Amino acid sequence: MTHTRSLNSLCAAVLGGLALACSIPASAQPAAPSGPGAGPTYADLADLADPADLVIRAEVRRQAQLKPERAPNVRPGYGRLYIEARTVSLIAGNAPIGESIRYLVDVPLDEDGDPPKLKRQEVVLFARTGGRPGEIQLIAPTAQLRWSESLEARLRPILAELAAPDAPPSVTGVRDILSMQGNLAGESETQMFLDTEGDGPVSITVVRRPNMAPVWGVSWTEIVDQAARPPSRDTLAWYRIACFLPQELPREANIAQDSASRYQAAEDFAFVRQSLGPCHRNRN
Incomplete structure (x- = not known):
């Protein structure tokens, strides 16, 4: 409990200048997946990759759930987490990032109102650089996917097409x-x-x-x-x-x-x- 309180305090201190500012407009929130365990489609991946300046593979090191008053506009059934993670690799992007990154993400809560335990899980983040070194801003509140070899294999051709000089316009x-x-x-x-x-x-x-x-x-x-x-x-x-x-x-x-x-x-x-x-x- 002491650890969670200290991490929440760190979130309030560190993220005060982050572009998300612990608040994400409800209008920017994508809907939940259409069924239990439903994976991302090609269109889902393209939707995430297209506006992202950075696509990062990272390992979650620490997490803390923000109190509701510090996380307005979170959709029902979701909570907002402050995450500290270790960069595993930069899958796409030109901006320099360090080994340690921090960000906010909205995740579904279980029936007891608890978030999933993400520590030591590897994730793929679709993001932009934040306001301070080590901070990133996800391009959407839930723009975090669980990493797998198959997911990255599906994602890389999309990123290559988006980066091509003759990429089809929107x-x-x-x-x-x-x-x-x-x-x-x-x-x-x-x-x-x-x-x-x-x-x-x-x-x-x-x-x-x-x-x-x-x-x-x-x-x-x-x-x-x-x-x-x-x-x-x-x-x-x-x-x-x-x-x-x-x-x-x-x-x-x-x-x-x-x-x-x-x-x-x-x-x-x-x-x-x-x-x-x-x-x-x-x-x-």
Whole structure:
């Protein structure tokens, strides 16, 4: 009990200047996993890795649960921990970090209101540098995963794609979509242009030919390429589109003039959405 009180006091002293300041807005909190023991999906890992400046493998050395008055906006059933950990390795990031790090994390509590015992466990942290040496700030209140070889093996290709010079930009919506009828019955071509962060070019083309299955592809350059192909599932290109396109085509994005072309554009948008498949998340 004395040890816990002293560690809580240390948290109050050390974390007074931390960006989290022992308080995380409720709006920033991701939902709990969808089922007992549900592991992170590709989209979960990409959601965490994309905004993180640092991805750290660490071993927990000490933990202390903050009192409720020092941890506002924690979701029901969760508690906020102050953690002291040893850096095992820097999986990704350029900022220098020391052997010892400190941070805050929200964890689920058991039925007695107790947090899990994390001491000596290895974890993966998705973070930014904090305000003081040795302090880091998680990019979300629960941006800590239990480390395993399989988790790191799944994570590294995502980090490599994110760091690539030609990494696909973040898609934010549909700017325009236009369907044009061909000379033959059942022939059409639909082009949709997507909005992205930084205005990087992204376009999707759907081509229909009589008595043939429709084909589509995505181009990440200024050139609209009919030879483009759909992205493979569980890749960064797939994630950018499948996880951020709206479920329904925005009416204002459909710039076709006649009703038949507008209908075809909406049908082709739905076809692309179905082809991409669902973007499953366990963290939400």
